[in-house]
Amino acid sequence: MLQYRTIPVTPFQQNCSIVWCDATHEAAFIDPGGDIDRLLAEARRLGVKPTQIWLTHAHIDHAGGAGELAQRLGIPIVGPHPGDQFWIDGLAQQSAAFGFAPAVPFTPTRWLYDGDSVQVGQETLQVRHTPGHTPGHVVFHAPQIDRAFVGDVLFAGSIGRTDFPGGNHQQLIDSIVQRLWPMGDQTVFIPGHGPESTFGRERRSNPFVGGT
Ligand SMILES: [Zn+2]
Ligand SMILES: [Zn+2]
Numbered sequence: 001m002l003q004y005r006t007i008p009v010t011p012f013q014q015n016c017s018i019v020w021c022d023a024t025h026e027a028a029f030i031d032p033g034g035d036i037d038r039l040l041a042e043a044r045r046l047g048v049k050p051t052q053i054w055l056t057h058a059h060i061d062h063a064g065g066a067g068e069l070a071q072r073l074g075i076p077i078v079g080p081h082p083g084d085q086f087w088i089d090g091l092a093q094q095s096a097a098f099g100f101a102p103a104v105p106f107t108p109t110r111w112l113y114d115g116d117s118v119q120v121g122q123e124t125l126q127v128r129h130t131p132g133h134t135p136g137h138v139v140f141h142a143p144q145i146d147r148a149f150v151g152d153v154l155f156a157g158s159i160g161r162t163d164f165p166g167g168n169h170q171q172l173i174d175s176i177v178q179r180l181w182p183m184g185d186q187t188v189f190i191p192g193h194g195p196e197s198t199f200g201r202e203r204r205s206n207p208f209v210g211g212t
Contacts, residue, residue, distance in 0.1 A: 002123040002145050006190055007042055009035040010100070012061040015192055017149055019142075020048040021121025028052040028078075028120045030140065030149050031062040031192065032069050034100065039069070054118060055079040056151030057137040058087035059164075060094035060103065062192060067091075067104030076109035078118055081129050084136030086166070112138050114179075125149075128179040132172025133160030141183055148189045148199075154180060156197035159208040177212045 004019040010033045018039070020027035027048035032039055043050050050073055053066050057080045070077050087094070091103040112118070114129035118140065126141040133152045137160075140149040152160040154176055162169040180189070185200025202209060 002120075002125075002142050002147075004147070004190070005042065005046065007035075007039060009033050009039065010061045010064065012098075013193060014061040015190060015194075017190055018043055018046065018048065018050075019120060019123075019125075019149075020046070021123045024121035025049055026051045026121035028054050028118070029069065030054045031056055031151065032065040033061040033063065034065040036065045036069050036072070039065070040072075051075055052118075052120065053077045054140060055108070056139060056149065056192065057134040058084040058091070059134065059152070060091060060098055060100055062151060063088065064091065064095065064100050064103045067106035070106060071104055077106055078110045079108060079112040079127075080134075080138050081113060081131075081136035082111045083131060083166070084134050087134060087136070114138075128175075130172075130175035130179050132162060132168050132170075132175045134164070135166045135168075137175075139180070141187075143183070146184070146187050148180065148183055148187050150180065150189045150191055152192040154189060154202060154206075154209070155191045155193060156195050156202070157206055159206070160192075173209065173212070176209050181212070 006017045014033045017030040116127040
């Protein structure tokens with residue numbers, strides 16, 4: 001079975017999730033934006049072995065720790081979609097602008113595309129490309145436990161910002177309606193910031209996408 005634990009990291013309280021296969025204890029970090037020592041301590045406490053890093057998008061609070069973590073553990077970085085290359089290239093400027101420690105530069109070992117899947121241990125998650133917040137944003141869907149890790153696409157009661165370079169409001173709405181809603185009302189999503197919710201609850205009550 002797939003298990004996960006979410007740890008808010010960085011001054012932006014970004015939700016980094018450690019997901020693992022409880023048959024093999026192999027684990028992936030989704031969006032290790034920073035606080036690497038805390039994340040490694042948590043992995044040790046859980047008794048899991050990190051083998052990969054998965055990125056939803058390349059904003060500093062999500063991707064800022066990926067290079068250092070990959071270097072320290074010798075593990076691959078998977079994702080996001082190549083549409084976020086310019087955000088990866090700009091990580092140094094993002095670090096400076098937001099007062100983060102300088103990010104270790106990296107090139108993803110593997111880019112992700114709509115319809116791809118990623119695997120940790122014996123567990124498979126589906127990848128959807130969900131542009132709008134950033135052009136190369138992806139989400140990870142685990143239908144076997146009715147969970148989706150959606151980064152900054154959708155939040156409980158809100159949606160991702162689209163006022164950054166490459167942001168596009170209509171694209172974001174389309175991503176939510178066409179790529180998240182089909183995962184089902186019962187699906188619990190883990191957003192990049194704040195508490196979990198379900199797609200059904202957001203369809204009913206989210207002022208930005210309610211009734212879509
Ligand atoms: Zn973001
Ligand atoms: Zn964020």
